[in-house]
Amino acid sequence: MKVSEVKVDLEELKKFKIQNTKERLEFIDFWANYIKTHLDEDWSKQQNILIDSQIKD
């Protein structure tokens, strides 16, 4: 497919953006609750996978 052939449905994308934001906020709430209900060692181990993967040794 060529760039010129790509159709962009802005209305559809806007709906996606709203849904995506809602899901992100839901995850923040879920994760905050996870932190409150699990041991520090547990949640930090998971968080560290994300952080350590982005920093070079």
Next chain:
Amino acid sequence: MEYNKGKKEIKLNRELNKLDRFVLDFVDLLDDYVIVSGYVSILLGRSRATEDIDLLIPEMDEKEFYDLLKKIRGRGFECINTSKEREIFDMLKEHAIRFAKIGRPIPNIEFKFIKTDMDRYSYENSIKVILNQGKMKISPIELQIAYKLFLAADGADEEIQSDKDIEDARHLYKVFNEKINKEEFLIFINKLNVRKRLRFLK
């Protein structure tokens, strides 16, 4: 995580990541400082990384700064703005400078003199975070949440909601909402004029 508001202390048994170790390595060189902004949320569990850690220190004269700079360099950090001592100090008097491990600009410490009343409040009311392998001083949670609401860009609701600063504020609020001082929190909310943004925390 145990937060003792009276003692201004958080005990955190978290496993350290590379960012935490980088920060501990740096703050080990300092007596007086406070860490503010994004890394505070990350240290307290937010699921994101950052390229910089914002750190405030009390103003000092040239000689004191050069002594500190020597220690910082001795630990393998370099100022990524310039290598000339005088220029580093002149910059620091005007704005933040950045320190990183030699040859690795990310992550870095955004290093700034305390200038504003908010900076001073953060410093004077800092919370000590006790980790298994060290300690750090961070800004009060109440101020952090309000400040993060303030930092978020303007725009339509869906744009504001997806801003990382709103997400940081929401994370801290959800984790600490039963423990923060609501009166103090609302004072900052009003001072920063972000009352309308409180809805993004709920």
